[in-house]
Amino acid sequence: MTTEIHTPTAVESGSSATEAFRKSLARHGTADTDRERIDTFARDVLGRIHDAIRAHNMTYPEYQAVKQWLIDVGESKEWPLFLDVFVEHVVEDVASQDHHGTKGSIEGPYYLPDQVMLPAKATLPMRQEEKGTPLVFSGQVRTLEGTPIPGAELDIWQADADGYYSGFASTIPDGNLRGVVVADGDGRFEITTVQPAPYEIPKDGPTGKLIAAAGWHAWRPAHLHLMVRAPGHRTVTTQLYFRGGQWLDSDIAQATKPELVLDPQPDADGVL
Ligand code: DHB
Ligand code: FE
Numbered sequence: 449m450t451t452e453i454h455t456p457t458a459v460e461s462g463s464s465a466t467e468a469f470r471k472s473l474a475r476h477g478t479a480d481t482d483r484e485r486i487d488t489f490a491r492d493v494l495g496r497i498h499d500a501i502r503a504h505n506m507t508y509p510e511y512q513a514v515k516q517w518l519i520d521v522g523e524s525k526e527w528p529l530f531l532d533v534f535v536e537h538v539v540e541d542v543a544s545q546d547h548h549g550t551k552g553s554i555e556g557p558y559y560l561p562d563q564v565m566l567p568a569k570a571t572l573p574m575r576q577e578e579k580g581t582p583l584v585f586s587g588q589v590r591t592l593e594g595t596p597i598p599g600a601e602l603d604i605w606q607a608d609a610d611g612y613y614s615g616f617a618s619t620i621p622d623g624n625l626r627g628v629v630v631a632d633g634d635g636r637f638e639i640t641t642v643q644p645a646p647y648e649i650p651k652d653g654p655t656g657k658l659i660a661a662a663g664w665h666a667w668r669p670a671h672l673h674l675m676v677r678a679p680g681h682r683t684v685t686t687q688l689y690f691r692g693g694q695w696l697d698s699d700i701a702q703a704t705k706p707e708l709v710l711d712p713q714p715d716a717d718g719v720l
Contacts, residue, residue, distance in 0.1 A: 458653025
C-alpha cells in the first residue's frame with residue numbers, strides 16, 4: 449500500500465467546475481442567439497487571432513502546439529477554470545459599468561447553489577479540525593439610499609487555509625466553508641469563519657502548463673466570495689480581499705478592486 453498526501457488535481461477541479469457550470473446553465477438558461485451579433489463578434493475575434501498570427505509570424509509547429517493545448521483544455525474539462533481566470537473580469541467590468549453601490553467582481557468557477565441556510569449570526573460549516581486563523585465578518589446590507597434590507601441573503605463561499613474549495617477537492621467535506629446567511633431585521637449579519645489562503649491555479653493541467661510555459665505565476669490573493677440577494681434588488685456578486693495580502697497587486701484573474709480590500713483587526717484573542 450502506498451500512502452501519499454492527496455492534493456486536489458486539475459482534473460478533479462476542472463471536471464467538477466464543468467459539471468457545476470452545466471447545472472447552472474440548465475437553471476438559468478443561455479443567452480438569445482442573435483445571428484447578427486454572433487456574426488459580428490465571431491468575425492472580430494477570429495480577425496484578431498489572424499492578426500496575432502501575422503504579427504508574431506506563428507509557425508506550423510506552434511499552430512499544432514496550440515491545437516493540442518486547446519484539445520487538452522477541453523479533455524481536462526478546464527474551460528471554466530481557464531475562462532474565469534483570464535476572461536471573466538472583463539465581462540464583469542462591462543456588465544457593471546452602470547452599477548452603483550458595492551463593487552462587483554467575478555463569480556469564478558467554484559460557486560455551488562443550494563447551500564445550508566444560516567441565521568444572521570452564524571459560523572460557516574467547517575471541519576472540527578479546520579485549520580486557519582478565525583475570522584469574523586460582520587456588516588449590514590443596505591439599499592443605495594442607505595435603507596437596511598431585512599432578510600437579505602449572503603451566499604458565501606471560500607477556499608480553506610490550504611487554498612482549496614469544497615465540492616472541487618475530494619478531501620474536503622461537501623458544503624465546507626459555504627453557506628447562505630440570512631440577514632436580520634436590520635439587514636445585519638455576523639459570520640464566523642477562518643481566513644482563506646491564497647488560491648493557486650492547479651499546476652498539473654493545461655491551464656497550469658500554459659502559465660508555467662509563459663513564466664507567469666498562478667496565484668490569486670486570498671478572498672471571500674459573496675453573492676448578496678434580496679427580492680426586488682439586483683444581486684451583487686463580489687469578492688472581498690485582505691489588506692497586505694500576497695498577490696493582491698498581481699492577481700492572475702485581475703479581479704481585485706481597491707474598494708473590495710478589507711482590513712480586519714485582531715481582537716484580544718487574535719481573532720480577525
Ligand atoms: C478561479 C478560481 C477562483 O477561486 C476564483 O475566485 C476565480 C477563478 C479559477 O481557477 O478559474
Ligand atoms: Fe475563488
